[in-house]
Amino acid sequence: MSDQPLTLDAALSDEAVLSTYRRMFAALARDSGAVVDDPALVDIAETLFAAFAEAGEEWLTHEQMRFACRAYPADQFDNRLRVLKGLGAIREVFPKPHQLRYRASFTSVVGLMFIRRMMDDGGQSEMHRLLALEDLNVADPRTTMEEARQSAANLARAFRLWALELITLTTGTIEELREQAPKLWGTEEIARRAQSLHGTILTRWPELDRVCTDLRAAIYAYSDASRRAAGRLADSAGTTRNLTLLPTETWRTFTQTAGKERLAAVLDGFVFDAPAPWHDPAAIARAVDEAPRPAPAQPTPPRSALPDAGPEGSLDSSPTAALERLAQVAESVLGSASRVALADVLGADWPSARRLLADLTTVDLRPELPYRLTWSDDLTIDPAREPSWLSHGYLERVP
Amino acid sequence: MIRTDDATAHVLARAGGPLPLGAGAAAPAGMLRLTRPDSTGEALPVWPDGATPSLLEEHQVAPVPVERAGETRRVLAACLRCCWTDQSADPWPGDPAPVELVLDTYRALIGRTDDLMRNWARGALRRLHDSAWIVMADGLVTLGPRCALWPVKSYAQLKELVRRVPEPERAALTVVADADIIAAATADTTAVAADTTAVAADTTAVAADTPLAVDTPLAVAATAGTTAADPESPAAGAGAPARTDPVPPPAPSGEPDPTARHDSSPEPDAAAPRVRLGGQVEGGAAEFDDLLGGYDERRRAELVAAFMAVEHAAEPVPEARFAGLRDPALRHTLGEMLARRGRTLIPHRERWISGYDDHAAARAARLSDESVSEGRPGGRGGAGQARLGEAAKAVLTLVLVHSVAIPRAEGLLPEDTWASPHPTPVDELRRHTQVPIGELEAALRTLRHAGLLTQVKAGEEAGGYVPGPQFHRLTPAARRRLQEELILAAGPHTPLAGAVRARRSAD
The missing domain is CATH 1.10.10 (Arc Repressor Mutant, subunit A)
Incomplete structure (x- = not known):
């Protein structure tokens, strides 16, 4: 409590809580200042009761109680303990002087539970329980007519007072109505239960019709007041707040349990636009321009228009083919001679000379062929001739 | 045929797509009439002064986003390439083309052949069909009514576009030639067409007692014994056709394609109209001239721009951007223009958008409920073919x-x-x-x-x-009603629902 910043909203909600406390205990209070003036004081009591429940038969000493309530200021705690002791909610374990251990009163704990529940829903669920219990009671064969009369009269009074409060709210400020009304107004469920109770009493004791008429009138008055309060709220809340008047759980239940038809029925009678996007010619052209381009295909090499078998098959792939060709080259160079100068056999054009030199070098490197190249250190240079630089060498046949 | 005033007709067309028209029935003011050879047709709203929603782009107002816009438009380009075969005529109605041909063309355009591309293209075709840009039925694609909304001055651009879309490479071994597919499909629809002309016969009786302008040069098909609507009924005064020279309906002997093998299509009755996509566009009556006539050219353009903006923007339009919204007098005129289409201006602080007028919407909802409960034949029959399921x-x-x-x-x-x-x-x-x-x-x-x-x-x-x-x-009243309907559905037994019901029964 103390560590929260004190905002106007917090103060307002505290005041709402306190006013409920005051109203609940108005019947029991000795004077108008007798109810707590700080909601934290109730929290102290609750903390204490929780500590007592945990302690069990060990009970609690004053120090232990103080420890349990260490979150609250000392003076608030002392004040609370004095009141709780004075009213008998906390008592000595044994009624004798200088008692150090204390126990809590069961009645007070139950009372506090009841208070908390009343805070939550303004007593709607209490009314539900009460009606259910009364229904069981009047159906019980042991119940006397006098008890039934008493019960009907009590309920009639409760409904009348409830209705009166709602009517007052309905004519009051809208803020108060918004705050209080949803806690007070009855659902159809409550009205239905009350009417079934009324029916049970009337069939069992027809002579109670006078009390029952009272009860019936009270139920109707209450339903009517509920409807009027809701109507005023719905009208004033306009289009923003109305949805807040149904709790989140109701909405969730609706989405999870409602069938397709029920969901669809919400939108019956609403007119929405048909899909009608505009495709402007410029936009279409842009879209076509931005189309992902197909990957460029590999260009096929140009082919002759004439039928062409290609070089396939012209290669002799037998293992001796290379050797035979080399021997042929060497023989054609040598002719009948056993030694020939390269300068004589190389022609004037360098490309064919180059090819011949390459072949002869290969021949020289093949030990199985009977030809060798020998090179001397002489070099002829003649710029006018091709090749202009010529090493002197000989191809020889080796026996 | 349900009789409707023009505002409600516009509501129906906006909510349900192109409005089907009975034989000889004139289009409501402010709509094009797309006339079929049997003189039935469809009506489609046009915009004042030849504007199109691309006007929004000039004013930098975002239109309602198009789902997968690029893909959808490329598929539409492929459809146009396949269906707009005679480029000396308007794109609409064009010729039917097999869906496979459209898909092949699209494939050639984007150069992808996987299944994913095919699914995407099919999705785009479905969206185009749902928004009436194409009509897809029986494995055939034809251009839809909305293609008639392209302005004439953009045809050159469209032709250039069609030229750029590549010819699909199709395997030589197609089992059935395209022309045969078309011939087979149209033979199927002949039977359907006979049904619809019977319906047309019913509706002409109704149409005859309404003073409807018949400015169609087409003779009503004489097959089902329908009588042509009285040609002497008062012609629509202001309804001079805006742009179309009447295209003669395709002659009964006209072949859809020189390669089509005619012997495969059974056609015993020579007098029966060929169910080829004949049709012509007739300009509607100008609806805003009396409102806009008093303004000079600049104000008129401002009003039209504001009209297009509030009608087609995705979000409410700031009034500072449009003189037609800023100036109370112009805004009043804008309100009147919208009212003629069953629309109303909805304020959102200093922004504006248009929505259905509550009364016009209620009338339209009632009408489309009736037409649904009547179970009108013909599939597309009844306004509101695009109703939500x-x-x-x-x-x-x-x-x-x-x-x-x-x-x-x-x-x-x-x-x-x-x-x-x-x-x-x-x-x-x-x-x-x-x-x-x-x-x-x-x-x-x-x-x-x-x-x-x-x-x-x-x-x-x-x-x-x-x-x-x-x-x-949504108008404030519609927002409120939506909220109340939700409360009634989610908490029918709460006092809140009771209060809602009580207030409604009191009204």
């Missing part, structure tokens, strides 16, 4: 509850709006509702396409759906 409505309601009602009940959404920043997770829709999963995906697709839902993407798994841009267009 039950599953789509259910999904929309779920999103409204999750994205608006619950956040508001928790105090997270203070404003009076049905737009919401709180997405409904798809998982919530999939797992925790009674809507069958099989119907969920299709419903979401429809709702997305109509701008009723917007998909919100956030990270890998998060994200979901929020109410779409259409929810800006």
Whole structure:
């Protein structure tokens, strides 16, 4: 409590809580200042009761109680303990002087539970329980007519007072109505239960019709007041707040349990636009321009228009083919001679000379062929001739 | 045939797509009449002074987003390439083409051949069909009524576009030639056409007692014994055809394609009209001239720009950007223009958008309910062919509850709006509702396409759906009614629902 910043909203909600406390205990209070003036004081009591429940038969000493309530200021705690002791909610374990251990009163704990529940829903669920219990009671064969009369009269009074409060709210400020009304107004469920109770009493004791008429009138008055309060709220809340008047759980239940038809029925009678996007010619052209381009295909090499078998098959792939060709080259160079100068056999054009030199070098490197190249250190240079630089060498046949 | 005033007809056309017209029935003011050879037709709203929604681009106002815009438009280009065979005529109606040919053309355009591309293209075809840009039936694609809205001055651009779309490479071994597919499909529809002319016979009786202008040069098909509507009925005075020279209806002997093998199509009755896509566009009566006539050219253009902006923008338009919204006198005229189309201006602080006028919407809803309950034949019959299905409505309601009602009940959404920043997770829709999963995906697709839902993407798994841009267009009364309907549905036994019912019965 103390560590929260004190905002106007917090103060307002505290005041709402306190006013409920005051109203609940108005019947029991000795004077108008007798109810707590700080909601934290109730929290102290609750903390204490929780500590007592945990302690069990060990009970609690004053120090232990103080420890349990260490979150609250000392003076608030002392004040609370004095009141709780004075009213008998906390008592000595044994009624004798200088008692150090204390126990809590069961009645007070139950009372506090009841208070908390009343805070939550303004007593709607209490009314539900009460009606259910009364229904069981009047159906019980042991119940006397006098008890039934008493019960009907009590309920009639409760409904009348409830209705009166709602009517007052309905004519009051809208803020108060918004705050209080949803806690007070009855659902159809409550009205239905009350009417079934009324029916049970009337069939069992027809002579109670006078009390029952009272009860019936009270139920109707209450339903009517509920409807009027809701109507005023719905009208004033306009289009923003109305949805807040149904709790989140109701909405969730609706989405999870409602069938397709029920969901669809919400939108019956609403007119929405048909899909009608505009495709402007410029936009279409842009879209076509931005189309992902197909990957460029590999260009096929140009082919002759004439039928062409290609070089396939012209290669002799037998293992001796290379050797035979080399021997042929060497023989054609040598002719009948056993030694020939390269300068004589190389022609004037360098490309064919180059090819011949390459072949002869290969021949020289093949030990199985009977030809060798020998090179001397002489070099002829003649710029006018091709090749202009010529090493002197000989191809020889080796026996 | 249901008789409607022009405002309601415009509401029906906006909510349900092109309006079917009976034989000889004139189009409502402000609509094109797309006339078929049997003189029935469809009516489609046009915009004042030859404007198109591309005007929004000039004013830098975002139009309602098009789903997968690039892909959809490329597929439309492929359709145009296949269907607009005679480029000396208007693109609409064009010729039918097999869906496979369109798909092949699209494939050649983007150079991809995988299955994914095929599924995407099929999705785009479906969306184009749903929005009346094409008509897809019996394996054939034809250009839809909306193609008639392209302005004539853009035809050169369209021709250039068609020229650029490559010819598809098709395997030589097609089992059935395209022309045969078309011939077979049209033979099928001959029977259907006989039915629809019978319906037309019914409707001409109704049409005859309404003073309808018949300015169609086409003779009513004489097959089913229908009498041509009285040609001497008063011609529409202001309804001079805006641009079309009457294209003669295709002669009964006309071959759809020189390569078509005629012997395969059974045609015993020579007098029966060939169910080829004949048709012509007739300009509607100018509807705003008396309102706009008093303004000089600049103000007139400002009014038209504001009209287009509020009618087609995705979000409410700031009034500072449009003189037609800023100036109270012009805004008043704009309101009158909109009222003639059953629309009304909806203020959002200093922004404006248009929505259905409550009374016109109620009338239209009643009419389309009637036409549905009458179970009119012909499939497309009845206004509101684009009505939401039950599953789509259910999904929309779920999103409204999750994205608006619950956040508001928790105090997270203070404003009076049905737009919401709180997405409904798809998982919530999939797992925790009674809507069958099989119907969920299709419903979401429809709702997305109509701008009723917007998909919100956030990270890998998060994200979901929020109410779409259409929810800006609800009038205060419609917003209130939507809220009340939700309360009545979710908590029918609460006093709040009781109060709503009591107030309604008192009204």
